[in-house]
Amino acid sequence: MTEAAAGRSTPEEPWPVRVVSQKVSAWIAKLGWVWVDGQVAQISRRPGAATVFLTLRDPSADLSLTVTASRDVLDAGAPELAEGARVVLHAKPEFYAGRGTLSLRADEIRQVGLGELLARLEKLKKLLAAEGLFDRARKRRLPFLPNRVGLITGRASAAERDVLLNTQRRWPAVDFRTINVAVQGPTAVPQIIDALRVLDADESVDVIVLARGGGGVEDLLPFSDEALCRAVFGCRTPVVSAIGHESDAPLVDYVADLRASTPTDAAKRIVPDLAEEQRLIGQARNRLDRAVRGLVDRESHRLDGLRSRPVLARPEVMIDQRTAETGALRDRAGRCLDHRLTTAGGELRQTVARLRALSPAATLERGYAIVQRSDEQVVRAAGEVGAGDQLRIRLADGELTATVDA
Numbered sequence: 001m002t003e004a005a006a007g008r009s010t011p012e013e014p015w016p017v018r019v020v021s022q023k024v025s026a027w028i029a030k031l032g033w034v035w036v037d038g039q040v041a042q043i044s045r046r047p048g049a050a051t052v053f054l055t056l057r058d059p060s061a062d063l064s065l066t067v068t069a070s071r072d073v074l075d076a077g078a079p080e081l082a083e084g085a086r087v088v089l090h091a092k093p094e095f096y097a098g099r100g101t102l103s104l105r106a107d108e109i110r111q112v113g114l115g116e117l118l119a120r121l122e123k124l125k126k127l128l129a130a131e132g133l134f135d136r137a138r139k140r141r142l143p144f145l146p147n148r149v150g151l152i153t154g155r156a157s158a159a160e161r162d163v164l165l166n167t168q169r170r171w172p173a174v175d176f177r178t179i180n181v182a183v184q185g186p187t188a189v190p191q192i193i194d195a196l197r198v199l200d201a202d203e204s205v206d207v208i209v210l211a212r213g214g215g216g217v218e219d220l221l222p223f224s225d226e227a228l229c230r231a232v233f234g235c236r237t238p239v240v241s242a243i244g245h246e247s248d249a250p251l252v253d254y255v256a257d258l259r260a261s262t263p264t265d266a267a268k269r270i271v272p273d274l275a276e277e278q279r280l281i282g283q284a285r286n287r288l289d290r291a292v293r294g295l296v297d298r299e300s301h302r303l304d305g306l307r308s309r310p311v312l313a314r315p316e317v318m319i320d321q322r323t324a325e326t327g328a329l330r331d332r333a334g335r336c337l338d339h340r341l342t343t344a345g346g347e348l349r350q351t352v353a354r355l356r357a358l359s360p361a362a363t364l365e366r367g368y369a370i371v372q373r374s375d376e377q378v379v380r381a382a383g384e385v386g387a388g389d390q391l392r393i394r395l396a397d398g399e400l401t402a403t404v405d406a
Helices: 017-029 071-077 114-130 158-170 188-201 226-233 251-255 263-270 274-308 315-358 360-365
Strands: 034-045 051-057 064-070 086-096 101-111 149-153 176-180 207-212 239-243 370-372 390-394 399-403
Touching (some): 051 071, 064 071, 071 101, 149 158, 149 188, 176 188, 188 207, 188 226, 207 263, 226 251, 239 251, 239 263, 315 360
Parallel strands (some): 064 101, 149 176
Antiparallel strands (some): 034 051, 034 086, 051 064, 086 101, 370 390, 390 399
């Protein structure tokens, strides 16, 4: 079986354009009827025509489709439908081979009311909160003085004027990079997301401000879009949300690093007040001057007190006092030593006198003599010697040798 016979195109047997269109139309027809959610970007009602043409845009992306519906279907489901409204429609995709275009044919159109929109926002809010997009721990602090401020706002809007004028009034040298976008309608979300990416990629931008004036709930819907909230969450640069009035609270307020109640309040948050900072610097300098003067005065008084002390006023007095004390101690030591020597000399003379009184020499000087045998033994009795014994007689002056006769 050849490829052509099997229904496949070949270089030798290519399909005509009509065959390709028919096959594309057949594949698209297999999708069947579907429910579609989108925002009406354009409505075309031709007088006397039974068909209404709508341009349905994705709220979060730059995509759109053409929708055709009978006037009766539109009048039955959404008779007051206007551009920018949110709708849910039941439609079937159709491919028109003659023009090579894709569109949706709707048999039911429902305009999303305010109550349903708020319910959707509340559901989305709970989903984003559960994922941690509102977590305070991940919110970054704004720089004290940003090098450049990125501003995303509507062209020539009051919000842009409020941010620029109030910021420059507070800090005249502030530098802005402003990107003007649509702040409501079906093109708002894609343009804001693109602007966020551009400013977040700019290394010179230190903080990004989303600013828009007040409006109804439908007007502020782009700032509650899920894609925009996730884009803000993914920015590496701190983002300030300044949407609407103080009572307005779109979901991007919860995701942003800082919520400003109004565009004017955002100007007060992103840069300091030059006059206030100069006043604070002056106060700090005055406090520093007073503290330094007080410290110098205290130390001067302390030095004066130290200099007035005698040891520093007349340092020779201390030397004289120590000299006198040293002389007195030396005299005292001399007197003590003389007394000790005198006392010791007297005691020594008394001891010598006693020794001399008890000395055998003193006895001999009184006329006594000491008789000793030849073995040096003192003779105390006559019976201790015999005839012929040699005796030694010691006198006070010299000694004698004698022989015992009887």
